[in-house]
Structures are given as C-alpha cells and as structure tokens.
Amino acid sequence: MARHSIREAIGALRRAPGLAILSAVSIGLSLFVLGTFGLVAYNVELTLQSVEQRVEVVAYLRDDISAAQLEALQNDIRSFAEVEAVTHVSKFEAMRNAMQQLEEFREVFSDLEVNPLPASIEVQLKPDYRAPESVARVAELIAFYPFVEDVRYGREWVDKIYQLRRLGGAVAVILGLAFAVVAILIIGTTVRMAVMARREEIIIMRLVGATDGFIRRPFLLEGLVTGLAGGLLAFLLTYGAFWLVDGSLIDLQWLPPGWAAGGALAGGLLGLLASGAALRRHLILQE
C-alpha cells in the first residue's frame, strides 16, 4: 500500500513539475520571510540581553550632601532587593572620567575654575530586575531621597529596543501569515489540478472499493514532500541572507538549530495541511 502511494506521488510530481516547484517556492518564500524576521528577532534578543547586563541607574547628588548622608544613602540603596552593587563617583572622579572619555573637551574642562559636574551613585541591578519596569521602579524610589538631584537610566533606548523587538515580531507574523495563505492557496490549486488530472483513476478507485484514506494518501504525500522542499528552500535562503549580511553590514548570530529545523518541518506541515484541506473539498465532488 505504501509502495502504491509513493509511486503515485512521484508520478504526480513528475507529471506537473512546474506546479510542484511553484508550490515549493511559495512555501519557501513564506518561511523565508518568517526566517529572516526570526533571525532579526533572535539577534535583537541577544543584543537586549547584553544591554540589560549594562543597565544601571545613575543618581546625581546635590553638592551640599554630607559624608554621613552619603553613607546612609548608599546603605539604603544597597538594601533594595533589586540592587546588586552601588558605586560612588565623586565630583573629582566625574571630571576625570569626562576628561578621559571626551578628549575634544579636555581643554574646556581644564579652563574651568569650578567643577560643574555633580557627584553620583551608580547602581547596578541584579539580572532578574533589568527589565524596563523594574529599572524604572528603582529609579523612582531613588529619586525620592532629598539629596538626589536627578536620576537617569537610559530608559528611552531600553524601551525603544523592546518596542523594536515587539514590532519586528508583529511584522514577521503578519507577513509570514500572508505568505502562508498564498502558499496554501497555491498548494490547494496544485492538489485540485492533480485531482482533476487523476479524475478517472479516482472514480475507478471508488468503483472497485478503495478506501478514502488510500485515495488521499498519494496526494497528502505529494503535499508533504512539496512542503518539506519549501522548508529546505527557506532554510537555504535564510542562511544565504545571513551569510551576505553577517560581517559585512553587522555581526549576526545564526539561529539555534531547533528554530531552523522547526522552520523546515513547518514547511512540511503547511504542505500537508494545504493538501488535506484541498482534498476535503475536491474529493467529495468526485463522488
């Protein structure tokens, strides 16, 4: 029985290779869109993780803070559940850092009679508390202290990266779905034409008592093979895009193996589902 299905499926692919290729390419393109966005999303995720490690809250202090008050403030902040480490940066250290990091302003800084830079406390957060919400909460709490002039934590761009990731995900899902629908329609047409081409055979199969499952199997196999070919194509295209961009435009990480294999299998599943749905409609009409 399996032999019959395989032989018939191969025969059908041979009879109409153009249609089979069109189906495979359309599945391939839809998964390529998903794959590309997956690649982007994965790399944004990696970047986010490294950015999150560097997320810190900086509290700028008023100049009139006493040593005892500074000590109390540091101890207080250290006791927060979210906080990993607290570093004090004095006015002098702030000036030295500024002169080191901003070479072009070195002369301007040297000419100053009074040091305009405030002292600050840099607060590092524990790994579990580096998401935007907890960073914002810690910043708010610190801002309540009377000797704290201002609190900064690069909130805008942490938020932006998160937004970018969400947007990327949404675009990938919408475009991927649109392409998947196109792929399903094309496979549906392919199966319908295959059913039409084998109309006489199907009628005779029914006549002599072949089961519905037996009649369906070669068509489903054809859909599965076409879908898997599409999945493989998507894998190659995505890898090609990765190879082109990586190193020349930006440094990228390739997808985890599970994602890539899942993509190729999704192609097979898409092919199977599309031909199953098309058969459901067209085989009944052949009765």
Add this chain to the structure above:
Amino acid sequence: MIKLIGVYKEYPRSGLALKNVSFHLRKGEFAFLTGPSGAGKSTILRLIHMAERPTEGEVRVSGFSSAHLRRREVPRLRRRVGMVFQSFRLLRDRTAAENLAFALEVTGARQNEIKAKVQRLLAQVGLAAKAGAFPDELSGGEQQRVAMARALIHDPVVLLADEPMGNLDERAARGIFELTRDINSSGTAVLMATHDLDLVRHFPQYRVIELAEGAVVYDSGIGEDASEADGAS
C-alpha cells in the same frame, strides 16, 4: 440479498427520479431492469452501489443498509458489488492486465497475489492473449470484457451492469451477454439495466423489472418473493 424497500429518490434540480420502488433480488438471480431512458434504471444501480442514498425508504445490499451505512464502510460494500458501464471506464494509459492489477493494488492486495489473479480473470473473460494490450488497441467487446474482469476482481455477490452492450455491435453484444450468463451460472447474481426489449423477450426465463417515470410498472418476479426467505440481507 438486494432489497429496495419503498425507495424514493429526489434531486434538487430534476425532481423525483424514483417513486416508491420496492423489489428483492435473490442470491444468484438474473434480472433485467428495463424501461425508457430517464426511467430511473441507472439511479437504482447507483443506489445499490451506494454512490447515492435514497431520499426516503431503504436499500439493503448483502448485509449493508443505506439507513445505517457509514461513509467509511462504503468501500467494503463495493468490494461485494461489481459494476460495469456502457462506457467501459478503463484507464487508457494502462494495459488490460494493468487495469486489473490497479483495482487490486488500490484495495490493498499483496503484490504476489496480484499477477496470478489478473491472469486467471483475463482467461475467464477470454482475453489471456491480450494482457499487454492498451484499451485503444482492443475492440469495444474486448474492452467490455476487461471491465467485466475488473468488476469480478473481489468475487462480488452481484454484478450490476448499466447498458453493458449499449456501445457494441451485435456480435460483440452477444459475446458480452453470454459472458454475463456464464458469470451468473457460477453463482453471481446479475442486475442488468437495458432498454433493448428484443434481448429481454429473447430470454423469458430471466426476471424482468420494468420502470416508467421512476416507478416499477411490471415485475415478473413478484409473487415468488413472498414464498422465499430473505437469505443474506
């Protein structure tokens, strides 16, 4: 064995095709189903083959009933009911032997059984020498013989023949009719739809069920029915 009980069949567009049709075809019986075109002969054959279900009433075939039959049981019923048509319905891109092998393959027969069975059936219908011929290389009568062999492939209890000689010249038609009688004499019941009244008159020993406008207007087998037990159904 085959029983139609108060069967009505109505189509949405063309209206009532069968009206209160009842008859009982016994095991091994030979019956003609006659009547003009459109009288409902083919509809009855399609109902027995369960390609369609009655709108009202019941069709019973060898233990299966149209009232309870599930879709997935239909293939099992069809292996007990052979069917041939006026148009032969052979696959043109396969030889006579391959047409028969196809019917076995798609019903899950084992490869080692197929060859022997195909040869035996081709011999039975007198075409052993033409196993490798394609349908277009065979005469009409020979093509119908291949179709008959295919209908017998699962040793059915009944052979349904829908105008089997309709496309044949007189000599070929006679050959096919003789073959049908041979099949019947080996125990397979035959229900043959035909509008050839000369043929029907020529064989008065066979039962005649005559249809007109979807209703049975004459049944030479009536009366015998009551005295016999309902065998397999």
